[in-house]
Amino acid sequence: MNQRPNSLHAADIAYTMHPYTNMRLHEEKGPMIMSHGDGAKVYDTEGKEYYEALAGLWSVAVGFSENRLADVAYEQLKKLPYYHTFAHKSHEPSIRLAEKLVEMTPEGLNKVFFTNSGSEANDTVVKMVWFLNNGLGRPEKKKFLSRNKAYHGITIASGSLTGLPANQKDFDLPAIPVTHLTTPHYWKFAEEGETEEQFTARLLKELEDTILAEGPETIGAFIGEPVMGAGGVMVPPEGYWPGVAEICKKYDILLVADEVINGFGRTGKPFGCERFGFTPDILVTSKQLTSSYMPLAAIVVNDKVYDAIADNTAKLGTFGHGFTGSGHPVACAVGLENLKIIEEKDLMGNAERLEPMFQDGLRKFADHPLVGEVRGVGLIAGVELAKNRDTREAFEPAGSMAAKVVALCAEEGLIVRNVYETVAFCPPLIVTEDDLTEILARFGRALDRALDWAK
Ligand code: PLP
Numbered sequence: 001m002n003q004r005p006n007s008l009h010a011a012d013i014a015y016t017m018h019p020y021t022n023m024r025l026h027e028e029k030g031p032m033i034m035s036h037g038d039g040a041k042v043y044d045t046e047g048k049e050y051y052e053a054l055a056g057l058w059s060v061a062v063g064f065s066e067n068r069l070a071d072v073a074y075e076q077l078k079k080l081p082y083y084h085t086f087a088h089k090s091h092e093p094s095i096r097l098a099e100k101l102v103e104m105t106p107e108g109l110n111k112v113f114f115t116n117s118g119s120e121a122n123d124t125v126v127k128m129v130w131f132l133n134n135g136l137g138r139p140e141k142k143k144f145l146s147r148n149k150a151y152h153g154i155t156i157a158s159g160s161l162t163g164l165p166a167n168q169k170d171f172d173l174p175a176i177p178v179t180h181l182t183t184p185h186y187w188k189f190a191e192e193g194e195t196e197e198q199f200t201a202r203l204l205k206e207l208e209d210t211i212l213a214e215g216p217e218t219i220g221a222f223i224g225e226p227v228m229g230a231g232g233v234m235v236p237p238e239g240y241w242p243g244v245a246e247i248c249k250k251y252d253i254l255l256v257a258d259e260v261i262n263g264f265g266r267t268g269k270p271f272g273c274e275r276f277g278f279t280p281d282i283l284v285t286s287k288q289l290t291s292s293y294m295p296l297a298a299i300v301v302n303d304k305v306y307d308a309i310a311d312n313t314a315k316l317g318t319f320g321h322g323f324t325g326s327g328h329p330v331a332c333a334v335g336l337e338n339l340k341i342i343e344e345k346d347l348m349g350n351a352e353r354l355e356p357m358f359q360d361g362l363r364k365f366a367d368h369p370l371v372g373e374v375r376g377v378g379l380i381a382g383v384e385l386a387k388n389r390d391t392r393e394a395f396e397p398a399g400s401m402a403a404k405v406v407a408l409c410a411e412e413g414l415i416v417r418n419v420y421e422t423v424a425f426c427p428p429l430i431v432t433e434d435d436l437t438e439i440l441a442r443f444g445r446a447l448d449r450a451l452d453w454a455k
Contacts, residue, residue: 008033008045032410037064040428040435042415050415053427053439058229058261058380059287061429062341069293069334069341076333085114085327087318094327097336101300104270104339106279109300114327118260118286119153121297122223125256125282126157126176127321128301128309129220135312143177143214145207145222145253147184149231152223152258161223164231179214181206185234187373187384188392196237204243216251221282226272229261232422233382235375236276245278254305256282260297261380264288264339265348265429268355268378275377281305288429291338294331347429351379357433361440362425368447370401370454372421379429382422383443394421395454404453408446414439 005011012031017023033045040063042052052064062069076093083091098112113128115121126144133141144161146152152161159167160174163183168174182203183189190199211219222244228234248255257280262272266288269275273283282305286297301309313319325331342348355378362381366374372386372394385401387393395401402418409416409423417424427439 039063039065040431048413050410050413051427051435051439051442052415053425053443054415054417055426055428056292057287058266058426059292061264061288061347062291062338062345063428063430066291066293066338066341068337069291072333072337073294073330076330080329083329084324086322091327091329093329093332093336097298097327097332097339100336100339101285101298104264105283105285105300106271106274108279108302109283110303111301111306113299113301114332115297115299115323116295116325116328116331117153118258118284118297119155119158120323121260121284121286121299122152122158122161122258123155124299124321125221125223125284126161128282128299128305129254131312131319131321132305132308133220135315136308138217140218141220143179143219145210145219146178146180147182147224147228148180149183149185149228149234150180150223150225150258151228151230152225179210181210183228183231183234184236184240185228185232186237187375188234197239200237200239200243203237203240204247207244208247211247211251211253216253219251219253221254221256222248223256223258225258225260226262226276227267227377227380229380229424229426230419232384232419233376233380233424233426235377241273241276241278245280254281256280256284258284260284260286261426264342265351266378266380266426268352270348288342289338290331290335293338294328294334295325296328296331296335298335342429345430350431351429354379354431354433354436358425358427358436358440361436362443364440365444365447368451370405370447370450376425379425379427379431381425382419383425384422386421401450401454405446405450408449408453409443412442412446414442414446416443 005014009030035043035045042050101112130142146161148163150163152158157176160176160178163180186196186199257273259272263285267275273280281302283300290296363374365371370385372384372389374383387395399420402421402423405423406418
């Protein structure tokens with residue numbers, strides 16, 4: 001009989017297939033194994049301390065040691081560990097969390113549907129849009145509009161909405177009708193001599209031209225992250241979102257705000273759509289909804305969407321969609337307590353208050369020889385590295401410098417994430433000024449060390 005590996009490290013290599021990982025490289029390199037967390041920090045099994053400046057996966061708003069969430073989960077596990085929400089069944093945690101979400105999200109968003117993940121939520125949105133348009137007798141109104149570099153998840157439909165090559169190549173995606181438009185990122189995609197205003201106008205024209213070319217009667221919805229996250233933290237130019245909302249309204253196209261990262265204060269306002277001045281028909285949240293202590297996502301829709309879906313369920317006899325875990329009581333109880341903590345500790349206000357210090361602190365690196373652009377709002381930011389800032393020429397091979405900087409950050413005790421050429425920051429909302437000072441210092445040291453490496 002084969003001997004079982006006798007270290008966690010070897011067992012990980014032996015038994016685990018990791019998401020978003022070069023598996024052959026992993027066999028050589030092995031895992032970084034996390035042991036525990038404390039506030040904005042995590043510790044690996046070697047005892048090394050790291051500031052978690054990506055909040056896990058853009059998600060742990062309340063930090064890594066919030067006992068109130070552990071207690072509430074334990075109490076719910078003892079009282080009603082599981083029940084579903086199919087066929088008129090319900091339970092208090094999902095009812096109270098839905099009520100809370102309607103209260104917190106912008107005016108007009110009135111009904112909530114729960115899923116386990118952001119990807120499932122966006123798949124559900126696709127099916128809702130198809131279902132309601134079939135119900136309204138317009139079966140051709142099915143296409144989605146998205147953007148290059150968008151991230152909406154990895155399931156068949158949500159992975160089709162995503163606009164990143166790694167999520168589509170060799171997965172036979174996109175598999176649903178979707179058109180990807182230009183990424184609203186001025187520094188990267190502006191044409192020679194184009195002002196930001198002209199750039200916005202060009203993107204809005206592209207949107208309207210696309211709708212007219214494909215036929216407004218064929219387009220069901222436009223989906224976008226207010227600030228694009230996993231594609232590299234791209235902040236839209238002034239006027240972009242109000243313009244998109246106006247065009248969608250003009251052609252009766254539903255507007256979906258994917259706030260899986262943006263939601264609950266990340267951008268310095270409760271929701272990204274509020275920061276950028278638009279109201280969606282459908283708003284998708286996850287991540288900071290439970291601080292990722294439990295898997296949960298929520299879709300919040302307006303009356304127009306709800307009524308069209310509800311009418312069709314009356315016609316067909318049911319909404320033939322839902323997950324075993326839709327509105328899971330433990331996840332919802334944790335979500336509710338997490339939102340209470342966010343409110344009681346005014347963590348959304350904390351993000352707004354710390355924005356100048358954090359964003360200005362990062363912008364001090366804008367003149368660093370390795371940096372092309374620093375961008376961000378609230379407590380989310382991206383530092384894009386470039387060989388030549390003026391021509392936007394990237395380092396070769398693509399993404400190698402950001403990967404190096406991120407590896408050096410880890411040596412300095414800082415976890416951040418490389419997304420192509422960009423180093424992404426998204427610290428827990430509980431961070432203090434002192435935490436941010438230390439995060440910026442560790443990043444600065446890593447950047448300087450990368451400069452030596454680049455020579
Ligand atoms: N939408 C956005 C904006 C995201 O950032 C993510 C995940 O990073 C998703 C959807 C997918 O969520 P999940 O990983 O829970 O499926």
